[in-house]
Amino acid sequence: MHPKVKITMEDVRNRKFTLEELVAQLTIEEMAELCVGTSRGQAAVVGNAAQCVPGAGGETAALEDRGIKNMVLADGPAGLRLTPHFRSTLEGELLPGGEVFGDQVNPLPKDAPEGTVDYYQYCTAIPIATTIAQSWDMGLIETVGEIVGKEMQEFQVHLWLAPGMNIHRNPLCGRNFEYYSEDPLLTGKCAAAETRGVQANPGRGTTLKHYAANNHEDNRMFTNVHVSERALREIYLKGFEIAVKESRPLAIMTSYNLLNGIHTANHVELIQSAARDEWGFDGLVMSDWYTSIDITGETRKYPISSSPLCIKAGNDLQMPGSQQNMDDIIAAIYEEGEASEELLTLADLQFCTLHILNVYLQIP
Known part of the structure; x- marks a missing residue:
């Protein structure tokens, strides 16, 4: 490869160069931008941080000179949530x-x-997850996904921030209606069917959420959930495992809570060991909104999740994104971080960038 050749995504699509060769040319600053959503301030309303499609949840950064455009992410769960x-x-x-x-x-x-x-932008209101799960009809649920996928194409949305598939464990969880069931098998089968329906539309994908053990909404960003490995695998991860293996979703969203003392967005065993290494997940992993941004300024028992540790764990994309996220990632690469465990290697950042651009390649 000639060092003066500036590789673009078009070159990669045409197989002149590999995606790895493109990523190798990107600067640290460019990769940090790709790994952080485009809401550079901290005032954006949660779930409404996109400009390309009003009302969408957010969007990824673009590098126009590399032929990399924005990916638009729209919330659910009962259809697309747009203005x-x-x-x-x-x-x-x-x-x-x-x-x-x-x-x-x-x-x-x-x-x-x-x-x-x-x-x-009038979108179809589909039944909530708990309702469609009670049908036990996977063909019907797949059809529901097809409806959403077609509207994603119509309104230029690339990733649907659904299905929600946390397990019904606490009757006081304010978002139980978004989740399918108390049963991991039914949950996984429903999410797989809905994902197949959405992704039957080329270039559209689902985002399995919230990964994992997100069982109530009160203090959800700082709850430390203690779970044994057996319970975690048999109850809280099993639905995600089924959906990943049976439908190959384009994305997974980590949850707000800590899992056994570690924020899920910073959890190497959860993201890399389980999802990628064991189940073969090959999409991108994103954070929930404001996971790594301090929007309260309050002193709490547990800090917010670390932006550099998101990258180290393979939580590829931080949403909706802030300038501080970018600054923290760049400082960690240049070994300017305050904590040694938060320092990053160039390979860590390239690894996450590769996941994001690999999904981008599947979008027309």
Whole structure:
């Protein structure tokens, strides 16, 4: 390879060069940017941090000179969660109003500026996970996934932040309705069927979440879940294992909680040993939103998950992303981190970048 040849994704698609050769040319700063979502501030609303598709959960960074464009990630679980009605100028500048968060809708201004264009993104509301799991009909669930996948194509969404597949263990968990069942086998089979349906549409993928042992919502970012290895494998991981082996999802999302004292986003055994080495998962692993960003400023028993340790563990993509995430990763590579265990090698960062771009290759 001539050192002056600047490799692009188009070159990789055309098999002139390998993805590994492209990654080898990227700078530390470029790779850090790819491994962090595009919301560089800390004020973005959770689940609404994308600009390309209003109302989408977030997007990945682009390197235009390398032919790498954004991947758009949209939340679920009952279909795509997008802004149903929004306005922009003729130049494409997004105007305020129309945003949806929970059951609140930010109203559109009554007097629209001259040249305003109205856009609509009405998505199909599919039944919640607990309901479709009660059907025991995997063909039906696969059809549900196909519906979502077709709308992802229509609205230019690449990864669906679903299905949610945590196990029903606590009746007070506020998001049990998003999850299929108390049974790991049924959970895995349902998630695999829904993933097959979504991914029957070329270039669209699911994100299995929340990995793992995320069983209640109270203090969910700082809960330390203690689980024996047998219980972990037989109850909390089994559904993920089934879905990975049977449907090859494009992504997995780690959870907020700590697992036996380690944040799941920093957990090498969970991400690398189990998902990648044992089950053969070959997609990208992303964090849940704000996992590695301190949005409270409060002193707690456990700190937030470490941004460099996300990279070291193989948690490839940190969402929605902040400048601090990038700065911490870059400092850890240049051995400027405060804690020695958080220092990174170039190979650590290249490993995560390769996972992200490998998924990008599957998107038209």
